[in-house]
Amino acid sequence: MSRVLVLNSGSSSVKWRLYEGDDVLDRGAVERIGEPGGGPADHGTAIRGILTELDLTGLAAVGHRVVHGGRRFGEPVLIDDAVLTAIRELVPLAPLHNPANLAGIEVARAALPGVPQVAVFDTAFHTTLPESAATYAIDRATADRYGIRRYGFHGTSHAYVSRRTAELLGRPYADTNTITLHLGNGASAAAVAGGRSVATSMGMSPLEGLVMGTRSGDLDPAVIFHLRREGGLSVDEIDDLLNHRSGLYGLMGDNDMREVLARRADGDPAARLAFDVYCRRITSYVGAYYALLGRVDAVTFTAGVGERTAELRTVALAGLERLGIAVDPERNAGSGDRVISPDGSEVAVFVIGTDEEREIARSAREVAGRS
Known part of the structure; x- marks a missing residue:
């Protein structure tokens, strides 16, 4: 059975x-x-x-x-x-x-x-967020009435990958601090301290945070008011714009990172800008989460874009050497679950294939065994 x-x-x-x-x-x-x-x-x-x-x-x-x-x-x-x-x-x-x-x-x-x-x-892994991380600075009665808070998503992936990172490091999960980067058409970052999510980039919905295939990620809320008042866009039109016509697609007309890289290599300025915006957002989150965690044992890339795009990993972590974060070009060009940082790095950098279904199976077997 x-x-x-x-x-x-x-x-x-x-x-x-x-x-x-x-x-x-x-x-x-x-x-x-x-x-x-x-x-x-x-x-x-x-x-x-x-x-x-x-x-x-x-x-x-x-x-x-x-x-x-x-x-x-x-x-x-x-x-x-x-x-x-x-x-x-x-x-x-x-x-x-x-x-x-x-x-x-x-x-x-x-x-x-x-x-x-x-x-x-998907949200369960992030219920360990401190209230200071989950709370938006708006009127508390309004927030409570409508359930407005940071929930976070991709939790099953972040749980699996952070646990797998600890295994590859040979450290107890409860004593490992990891920044996990789930980069696919949807993308999110998480700071995981001893197996507990303490920060994550997606918020009340999967729209907040990193630049994604078709989603804007972080945005000044006043942009929404401006589009409504000055542009006459309806709420549904703005929703569609930010969720389906933004991100890489909004910046260059394509949400496929392979196409971004190909056009960037050909000198397309829109593709260059899209790639730079995408990477800069990742860099800023890694730096912020390093500060929150205090000690970082590993940064781990996962999901389709994170696992397959060596150039992105190099650019997104460029300039973080003073934090002990670096990428070895030869290792970065390899395949499979692996470390891509140089020997002796203060912070290990990993590429690990996510496996949400395996994590779900593990959890289901565990819960059913208790019933």
Whole structure:
């Protein structure tokens, strides 16, 4: 009874993996859910199809990724009706993702009534943030009424990567301080002190923080008022601008870092600027998190852009040598989980492949074993 199925339902996709212990027995993804002429009509249909195709004999648990757990869920939990109700109540904080997560849970519960279902929340890892880090400096009554605070995201990835960093360093997780950089189309940074998130760049939503593929990241809030008053843009138009037409895409018309690098190499000034803005934001967060942690054992790059873009890693950490942070060019050009800093560096720099599904499986097995 060591098999665990992981269902990772995105806004228009479902990724899944079937584990036997630490081994992946099967894996796959269903894309373009609900899109005209695309895949299945909805998430329920997609997941019913997945469950029909798999051999789920001896299944110990199903682990579900849930994007937003608010302040209520600080760790993975066994799903019951009360948990489902709470996830529904959090839909306003994650309107694109929590409904898809709920669909996966409901279908799996109906199809596998005797199997423990476990919710693993993207926000849970960041519930350890100090109040000084999670609190925005606005009227407290208003903030409390509407749930306005820093929640943070990509928590499952930051948890996995920071734990893996400690393993590669040969240090106890509880005695390791790491700055983790999850750089994909969505991007976030986290400061992890002894296995606890103490700072993270995403806030109430995944819009804040680093420059991303199509999201602006940090922005003066007055820009929103200016666009509304002077530009006449509606709230929905501004939302679309900042989430879907900003970031790398807004700066140069493409959100693919490979295209950014190719055009930059050809001398495209828009691509050069986009790359520089992207890297400068990372540099500023690494420096800030170094100050917050006081002692940093490692800086770790992960996710698609972080794992595959050697030039970005070099530029983003350039100038931090006085903090003991440096990159060895030969190691940086390699592949796989590895250290890319020179021997004897005060701060180790790693590239580590993230594995959110494995982290979800580990958590699901642990929670189901206690039930």
